[in-house]
Amino acid sequence: MSTIPAAPSAATVPPVTQDPVPPKVDRPRRGLNANSPWFPYLLVFPLALILFGYVVQPMFATFAESVGVDGVANYTEFVTGSGVARSALLTSLMISAASVLLCGIVGVAMAFLLKRFSFPGRRLIEAIILVPAALPPLIGAISFQLLYSETGILPRGLQQLLGTENPVLPFTGIAGVLVVHTFTMYPFFYLAASAALVGMDPSVEEAAYNLGASRVRVWRTVLLPMLTPALVSASLLVFMTSLASYTAPLLFGVDRTMTMQIYINRTNGDLPMASTYASVLAVSSVLFLLGMRWYEGRRSYRSQSKGVASHRREITNPLGKWLALVASVLATMVLLAPVATIALVAFSRDGSWTTEVIPSEYTMQNFVTIFSDPGAYRPILNSLQMSLLATVGCVVVGVLIAYAVRRLDFRGRGLLDVAVMLAWALPGTVVAINLISAFSTGNAFSFGQVLIGTFWIMPLAYFVRFLPLVFRSSSATLAQIDPSLEEAARNLGAPWWRAFGTVTLRLMLPGVLAGALLAFVNGVGEFVASVLIYTSETAPISVEINNRMYSFEVGTAAAYGMLQVVLIFLVMVFSGRLQNGGRATREAAKWTA
């Protein structure tokens, strides 16, 4: 029957053609059928296995390690002991709280100034406002050390200028850590607050003035309440990120923080204690993550703006104009100083910079060294290779998880989502300890091999850390694609894989690419996890930078840093040009959309 045309059309009687393959409709075939209820499980099972094997299971391994020998004692140290554990926990919490406060003040003030006022230099500042935060953590921290520490450019410059005995206003210890945190984390507040300010319907504010409220009262009763959701989310993010921060305490020598204790215990060979710290840190991070999710889920007001842009106030008062101009110039200098410092130092001769304000001897030698000395370019090759491998993994797994979570209906979908989130929430130090705990003996997920001390542990760590970036950007792009496009392709005869490839994946490409580039540059700059698991064969750029800093080869270290800065710059420019690429990149950075 099926070969008889159902309608008097030429459906199965193609006109003379050299390609007479009629559509086959007769036999229902068994196979990968995207509509059958078990299809999602077939696709999801390997993904779930990967997330379990490399994210969840290692976390449990760490916990097991921490309670293995006198476990209770390990944990009670945090509550009762007068020793290191308790003070490290308190210091970490205190640094995080202070960071939230400082970032909040700087970020909100910046957002308010840049979104509500119009003054000379505003556009330039808006363009470069994220530059310090875009640096890899290690490079960022080093640049601040070179700028503001006791031996830094600014305190020494002031010392020379004022003729004092000691460097003026040096930032050391915890103060130094806070400077780094403020400069690299205020964007969380800046971005959240400026989005809220831009999205706010100005007529709401006008209504308050119209009803007779003073400016202070409008702030207190209208603006701040409307900004609250953005500020709470940003606070949680900054707190979490500060808690996870490792490079700043390392460079400013603050040993009593959670992350530093993990590192110190690990290098001292006390894995159970390192694991205890890691577990406590992991639990706090996860709690913050859950808190953030809960809060964003219940957040209520969204302004019903009809696309009226909020007005900017022109600064007209002449004194105000002057102040604004001076402040703009200062802000520009402060924002560009870290990159400028790295660039300057990259051309300084190693060992020539001792007590001068800025290096005195300049040379191209550092760049020649890192590209020609086999020992020196080995880390570059390592980083590129390991990051590339990890990125490929992130793309394959991240895209499929995004597809599964967004498009398929299956039991445990929420769990899959949470597992990726977990990878995002865990500090790099914890990720490293987790992998050490899980893979210092062979297990099923390493095919029975010991991975610690091998090449493979490095790309694996990068994969776990940066998978969420690709997942986020893919998921955000996927949300923009109408599911009926894929159905249309299926209806026209495409099997699932073909419909997915030619339509859905093709349309996701800009977002996936943006996420992949982000994962790649992050991988190339990765330090926090690497420093715990590298071997001399697999040392990445960041570890090499750290080692060079130790041996006072600051110029060479900065030259490596410049390389990363250039790579980041290229990626940013390219992502910005991608259709929706910039959007996807931004989406990748935040968890809840």
Place this chain on the structure above:
Amino acid sequence: MIDVTLESVSKRFARAGDTAAVDDVDISIAAGEFFTLLGPSGCGKTTTLRMVAGFYFPTSGRIRFGTEDVTHRPPNKRDTGMVFQNYALFPHMSVAQNVAYGLKIRKVGRAESARRIEEALGQVHLAGYGDRRIDQLSGGQQQRVALARALVIRPRTLLLDEPLSNLDAKLREETRVEIRRIQQEAGTTAIYVTHDQSEAMAMSDRIAVMESGRVRQIGAPQEIYHRPATAFVARFIGRSNVLSLPVVTAAAETVTVGLPDGSETAVAAPTDHGLRAGDTALVSVRPEHLGLTSATEAGALTGRVTEVEFTGMATNLVVEVAGEPVQVAAIDVPDGIAVGDQVGLRLNRDRMWVVRP
């Protein structure tokens, strides 16, 4: 010859609890027929169509194409051509590439493809638009590309899910004529989903009226209009007064009912009406089957005007008869008729019809 059959098809969504989105639906559609699923939003039309397309599998029941059971066949093996409500055109492909997609999968040769694409674009009056990008087209043009893309593969069945709902009123009327013409020329069976009863009436050979997942009536437009099966159908298709009247005597195809003024009248009824003397019958009377006369005319029901709305061609009135509001659409209305007037209503008894609740 039967082309598409749904046998006791039900669909329950896992998340929606126990209620069935589609409940025990039986439909058989003849080859070449233009068949419409009509009903209010949420009644299960899309779900039904998507089961025919293979995007959902029924929870129970069977779907056949001809004699073949396709209940669990994946959508890409069904050879249907679907036009989606939002068109679902591939934004990364040109008009011609969109239309070519199904041909590529069918491995149709290049020359043949080109010829068929041109022919399909010609059919929808888009000849010469092949190189355009999708976002360079108007809504109406996109709609026609979607139609061409579905038609070009010469599907055994064309499936259309509210394809006109995103067009403005005027374009909608033009396009529905076009769709009907193209379907007739191609001779393809079409299953058309809409909630717009006038669209359904104008285009269809037959209509299935759905309510809450069930098919309430299947029939030609005239049949559904003049002999609605249930009160819901009577009210959903056009407007209707459904009067509750006492049954005096009941025969096989007529029921005699008492009117508010005490008189009696015979009303045509379906053979399975199941009514007996003493029951209450639901009688459907369309507003245009009630004539306006003077309150004193013999044999007319009398009532008081409570609403008057002049629409140009006709005047819509609400007349309260024995406490019940009755809608009247009158072509010829005395000037100066106003709320509060006593009027007479003449019943067109041939057009009265007994419906089920």
